[in-house]
Amino acid sequence: MTANGKPKFAMYWAAACGGCEIAVLNIHEKILDVDANFDVVFWPVAMDAKYKDVEAMPDQSITLCLFNGAIRNSENRHIAELLRRKSKILVAFGSCACEGGFPALSNLTTREETLRTAFSTVSTDNPQNLRPQPNYTVPEGELDIPHMYSVVRPLDQAVPVDYYMPGCPPESEQIAAVVELVIKALKGEATLPAAGSVIGAGHSTVCDECTRTRNEKKITGFTRIQDFRPDPALCLLEQGILCNGPATRNGCTARCPMAGVPCVGCYGPTDGARDFGGRLMSAVASVIDSTDPQEIERILDQIPDPVGSFYHTNLAGSLLQASKPTWEEDQHAAHHD
Amino acid sequence: MTEKIGVYVCHCGTNIAGMVDVEGVAKWAAERLAHRGVVIARDYKFMCSSLGQELIEKDIQELGLTRVVVAACSPHLHEQTFRTACARAGLNPYLCELVSIREQVSWVHTDKAAATAKAKAVLSGGVERVTHHAPLEPLRVPIHPATLVVGGGIAGIQAALEIADSGTRVYLVEREPSIGGHMAQFDKTFPTLDCSACILTPKMVSVGNHPNITLMTYAEVTKVDGFVGNFEVTVTQKPRYVKVDLCTGCGVCEEKCPKKVVDDIFEVGLGKRKVIYRPFAQAVPKYPVLDRENCTYFIKGTCKACEKFCPTDAIDFEQKEEIITLKVGNIILATGFDLFNAHRIPQYGLGRLPNVFTSLEFERLCNAAGPTNGNVVMRDGTTVPKSVGIIHCVGSRDENYHAYCSSICCMQSLKFAHLVRERTGAEVYNFYIDMRAPGKGYEEFYHRLLEEGVHFVRGKVAEVSAFARLPGEEGHLIVQVEDTLIGKQRRIPLDMVVLSAGLEPRHDAKQVAKVFGISCSADGWYIEKHPKLDPVATMTEGIYIAGAVQGPKDIPASVAQGAAAAARVMGRIQQKEIALEPVRASIDETRCSGCRICNALCPFNAILYHADTAVSEVNPALCQGCGTCVAACPAGAISGTGFSDEQVLSQMEGLLLRNLQPVEV
Ligand SMILES: Cc1cc2nc3c(=O)[nH]c(=O)nc-3n(C[C@H](O)[C@H](O)[C@H](O)COP(=O)(O)OP(=O)(O)OC[C@H]3O[C@@H](n4cnc5c(N)ncnc54)[C@H](O)[C@@H]3O)c2cc1C
Ligand code: SF4
């Protein structure tokens, strides 16, 4: 506790798009409760703070830390370790922290290829083909920038995590509810769920909250919403649109499918599932309405970008995890670019 | 680790010990898996022997084992043995895991070191898995005493009679107007040459008169719900347009009906029948059926000759299709086979060359009650052939059609050769690839034919044509064949050629299998539970198969299977209730979103969708634990008892040897 007696709160943005930060701000007046109940000690996007201030805090002195973003580079990892040490409750916040998020789709390719795409595309103005250098000497001295690792990892592959809060980003109502729960728990009015649990989400799947009509599933082909006018009342999957709702943990109130856009699966797998994409693939494959291998092949070929569809936000946390070098190997490789 | 695990590695004589260092494996498990709960690891010559089983029982009692892993043969063979041993010692039988180091290791490898390493990995997987086993109780369900037999060929007839004689109800459902199946079409039967009708019709009559048999012909099973002991079967009865309670079977209607049509079924297109008809004189039941498609009254609105003349007013043009539901405990499928369609081999000329006949056509030609009154004549209906060729293996033993041997064609071709000689004195040529005569009295029958002056040409016929090239070929069919015994191409001019077409699965075998929830081989034959030890049961509890539906076979084998299936069913009925394997899928309704992905997948129709609560449910008595739905549920809401993710994933960890106690160096 601080001098004012309030528990400390921290939030950090690692390899992520920033949507999680916006989602927290989007809890509207509940943000005042955060301020009323917590002493915000570290939140780079909202207030000025230095890493050295955090380093100076006693271990375990931060009560609640929401960590969003995946571990892409050595800075992400360093801060993850630091905040783990300083925090009582460390929450992997959002899809990237939970399971790598869509940045982890770059695990399908090499680090070199990712850098090339980022720094040498047609739209990049980089005539000298410059690349960021890990070390650089300027008149004032030596500069270091973080090393980019060869793969993207979710937070729990770097440090132990207390809770997982999925979503890309997590829904604001869910964030508000979690904040409220923690506040109550601190006052002794509620108990926190078991360590390692998923919070701010349900235990079933998106279909549970989706009110579209469902029939026995039989898929004869795949298509996309831009290619026809889907029936507004019928399950999208039954209309040949790859909707990830059946495999995705609920908690979002099925916003996407209800608006006519297929679920991409950002809330991740359910308690009963280990591998999101694997589950989804075997489910979809099971309901292809044909017994002719060639026909089945033809139907499956209509799925656009299979890995990107089935593992949109979950690749790094899946059973299919990229074969990973150790941290040391990865650090070493980065130095020899 | 709270479990106390006993590990038993079997030598299986030299079956395993010859390729795997069994003692080494046991010792290794005791050392490296001790921290995973293994308290004792033994190897023994024959674990399945009473002494082997006693080893386990003694350890359970003395060491207080809570889990048992036996590394031996396939669970198919001895899982039951070791489970029972555990139960005798007071351990829940489902806490025992059998890992196969024979079928999956020693028998399939040739490198002893590698095989031993694999045996260790498989065993380690079993140790990890067994920890997650839960004690289970088998499910007990009552058996309804009635039985459904589908298909009234000789196999179905035999099964129905055996069960009915034992005193319980049998419903026999036959698609055609009469029972009898293929056998009713034949004249003589090999190898004894007894008259087919003479041995078949008494059985048909017994079926018709049996107080315990409810015969439903001109009917088909359209739906099967429920599970072993408690099936609910929907039968669709096609309208006969004849009231069976009034009809005396006098046949006046048939006699008076003015319209004749070609009979494509019973007479295979060789003869005609009336529109209101019985397929043959001894048909059972005796009631005719009216073929609506061809009936003048149904087409033009006038005629009704049958109605006018029927002495008991049994004709009923208003009759409708009827849906009947039956409750039965067991089902026997005896739907038989179809004849291979020899049109598929155009070079044999069927349909193009008039005097090329199929085997079933030839049976009808020979039959005294057939279209030619038993005269073996050519397509013109009068000319007696002077030379006849009989081609074996048509559509069988041929990669292009069926790779299997149809098993009856050789004998049936010999029967034909005999009948041609007997009826016409014509020269007969049998073209065979190999002579297959393995049944009782079959080889003797072959020798008898050799003495009857039949010419045997060993070779596969290339073509049957009508193009004469050489003198003496004019006006004949020419069979072109390589006679492999003399190593020469031959052209043999003949008057008539009979194609001994093979047997193939019914054209609708796959759909019928789906209705009953059983599986077919790639060919379409129904699959038995075990090819040697359980030939009439299927993987679906309570559903049995008999006769040619399981694969090509002759009459004696079909009858034997009919009786065998009946014995299995009678055993079941006697037991009054049955214990079902508790390996079942179940759905956690709090996780199920009602996405309905699983709904249509269950091959046993065990999944029910509750629209009101929008969740799916597995009926545990119907579920056979196949795992299809478990793999398909994207929410991970379904788990299979004995196959939970935990069990499977921990077994994998074990297989990858990630669980080993590090060795101290
Ligand atoms: C030309 C020829 C000659 C033969 N000669 C001999 C011989 O001399 N000696 C010998 O031992 N064997 C002989 N056989 C073999 C013999 O035909 C079979 O062994 C025997 O017919 C198999 O009997 P089954 O009851 O299994 O099948 P089937 O005789 O085919 O009977 C099946 C019955 O099921 C009915 N059915 C089919 N589908 C359904 C359905 N969905 N619902 C309800 N009913 C249905 C059919 O209408 C039929 O009545 C010969 C075979 C052929 C082709
Ligand atoms: S549209 Fe998507 S979320 Fe809605 S029911 Fe269908 S699969 Fe489920």
Ligand code: SF4
């Ligand atoms: S009504 Fe039909 S079945 Fe009866 S006699 Fe006429 S054609 Fe034959």
Ligand code: SF4
């Ligand atoms: S495991 Fe599932 S699919 Fe298989 S029998 Fe049971 S309910 Fe049906």
Ligand code: SF4
């Ligand atoms: S697949 Fe799973 S979630 Fe979907 S209806 Fe079946 S049990 Fe429920």
